[in-house]
Amino acid sequence: MKDAINIFVEQENGERIELEAPLDMNLSVMEVLKANEFPVQAVCGGMAICATCHVEVLQGEDLPEMSDDEAYMLESLPHATDSSRLSCQLRIEPELDGLVVRIMPEA
Incomplete structure (x- = not known):
């Protein structure tokens, strides 16, 4: 069994940056983005009440119910x-391996 998955962040120019996300820490996509210094404010700390971790899912299967x-x-x-999600609500699970997101602007 793998101990990490890979997720990708698509930049404005179309470049995709690969991130490794450990499976054993119960992290969210938001926490992985912040740990890799992406500009995600996450003002509410992952409580789904601020939307400052908004991402658009470009590729991803088996996402958890919203x-x-x-x-x-x-x-x-x-x-x-239609493919928007709050990255704080997406837990790192094996099913998210290969997920591609774009960080959305706040305004």
Whole structure:
């Protein structure tokens, strides 16, 4: 069994940066992004109440169901898309291996 998965962050120029995310620490995608110094504010610390960790999922299968709190926050964002998620609500699990996200602007 693998002890880490790879996720990718797509930049504005289309370049994809690969990140290794450990499976044994119960981290969220938001925590992995912050640990790798991506510009994710995560003001609420992962409680799904600020939407400052908004990402667009470009590739990813088997994502967990969206909670009502996450859906409500995303509904309030003017630039949300059908594939928007809050990265704090995506836990690092084997099913997320190969996930590709784009960090969305806050305004």
